[in-house]
Amino acid sequence: MKPGIVAAGRIVVGLTLLISGVSKVLEPSAFLSAIHDYPAAAHLPANALAAWLPWTEIFLGACLAVGIGGRGAALWSGLLVIAYSAVLVQRAVASPQDGFWLFQTLDCGCGFGAVRVAIKLLENAVLIAFCCSAVMATDERFVVTHDD
Amino acid sequence: MPRHTVRVGIESLLVGVAALLFAIVANAVSPRGLALSEPKEASAVLESADDLVRFKGEHHAAVIVDAQGTFGYTGGHIPGALCLDLGRVDTTLGPIMAAASNADAVIVYCKSSDCANSLAAANLLQQAHVPASGQILLYRGGIRDWTDRHHPIAEGRAP
Numbered sequence: 001m002k003p004g005i006v007a008a009g010r011i012v013v014g015l016t017l018l019i020s021g022v023s024k025v026l027e028p029s030a031f032l033s034a035i036h037d038y039p040a041a042a043h044l045p046a047n048a049l050a051a052w053l054p055w056t057e058i059f060l061g062a063c064l065a066v067g068i069g070g071r072g073a074a075l076w077s078g079l080l081v082i083a084y085s086a087v088l089v090q091r092a093v094a095s096p097q098d099g100f101w102l103f104q105t106l107d108c109g110c111g112f113g114a115v116r117v118a119i120k121l122l123e124n125a126v127l128i129a130f131c132c133s134a135v136m137a138t139d140e141r142f143v144v145t146h147d148d
Numbered sequence: 149m150p151r152h153t154v155r156v157g158i159e160s161l162l163v164g165v166a167a168l169l170f171a172i173v174a175n176a177v178s179p180r181g182l183a184l185s186e187p188k189e190a191s192a193v194l195e196s197a198d199d200l201v202r203f204k205g206e207h208h209a210a211v212i213v214d215a216q217g218t219f220g221y222t223g224g225h226i227p228g229a230l231c232l233d234l235g236r237v238d239t240t241l242g243p244i245m246a247a248a249s250n251a252d253a254v255i256v257y258c259k260s261s262d263c264a265n266s267l268a269a270a271n272l273l274q275q276a277h278v279p280a281s282g283q284i285l286l287y288r289g290g291i292r293d294w295t296d297r298h299h300p301i302a303e304g305r306a307p
Contacts (some may be wrong), residue, residue, distance in 0.1 A: 020157070025178070025180065026180070027180075027235040027236075028180050028181070028182045028235075029235070030217065030234060030235020030236070031235075032182060032234065032236060032264070032265070032268070033215075033216070033217040033220075033233075033265050034217070035222075036259065036263045036264065037259075046264060047182055047264070050176045050182050051171075051182040052168070052171040052172065052175060052179065053171075054171075055170060055171035055174040056167045056168065056171045058168070058170075058174075059166070059167040059170045059171065060163070060167055063163060069159055069162065069163040069166075071155075071157065071159050071160070072155045072159035072160035072161070072162060072163030072164070073163050073167075075156065075160045075163075076160060076163060076167065095174055095189075099183055107219045109195055114219075133247060135156060136152075
């Protein structure tokens with residue numbers, strides 16, 4: 001893949017994480033409330049997650065956007081998006097809403113309001129693809145830690 | 149192991165540690181930072197919908213507060229309950245303070261016994277001295293228990 005496309009994808013993921021993280025940091029109680037909408041929250045330290053996850057997103061987003069530690073940040077970002085997709089699917093399947101779970105609309109708590117599950121999963125797939133390309137990047141022009 | 153994989157692994161470790169440290173420090177210094185543990189238990193608890201109905205029958209001036217958040221509230225709430233959105237306290241606390249000005253009790257609930265919002269809301273109300281005189285109770289069963297026992301619910305933004 002061309003280095004310019006890899007860099008563009010990395011920046012898109014970075015900006016997405018920055019926007020998502022900032023929106024959660026501005027209303028942390030609302031994010032805590034949104035976490036409790038997910039069945040997986042019963043098995044997780046919800047308060048700690050609500051306290052640290054938004055700032056982690058901001059840090060990783062900044063790293064991706066400016067290209068510092070981009071590959072490491074891309075790896076963690078990809079894992080975050082994969083985990084989020086998994087709990088989103090779990091929530092959609094368990095939702096009492098009528099209709100097929102893939103076409104339900106939920107307030108995801110991700111900083112972008114109510115979303116249709118299918119669209120959100122598609123977006124996440126694109127982000128994961130961008131993260132994978134960024135992790136595998138070796139071109140010296142767009143990474144700070146160089147491969148000798 | 150390929151050199152690239154090793155470098156990515158080392159970079160990931162460094163970035164991961166740095167991200168976690170940043171998150172811990174940022175949350176600690178942020179004025180909007182959250183506590184890491186669940187709030188303490190409220191002083192009194194109503195376990196079931198029957199307990200709530202009985203208590204409300206004995207305390208007509210009691211105010212019921214829904215802590216599900218705006219989205220959960222509009223989807224279904226106990227009739228007459230007021231919405232306290234923890235993400236929009238500046239707009240949702242005022243009506244509750246007005247309604248509870250002569251209340252002898254405030255009952256807080258959220259989705260179910262697994263939801264910590266009601267504890268956070270109870271602590272918030274306590275700090276705001278709501279009610280001025282009276283007690284704050286926690287309806288532990290939440291809207292899930294209320295609907296499981298076939299009590300009516302109200303939808304939309306109106307109490």
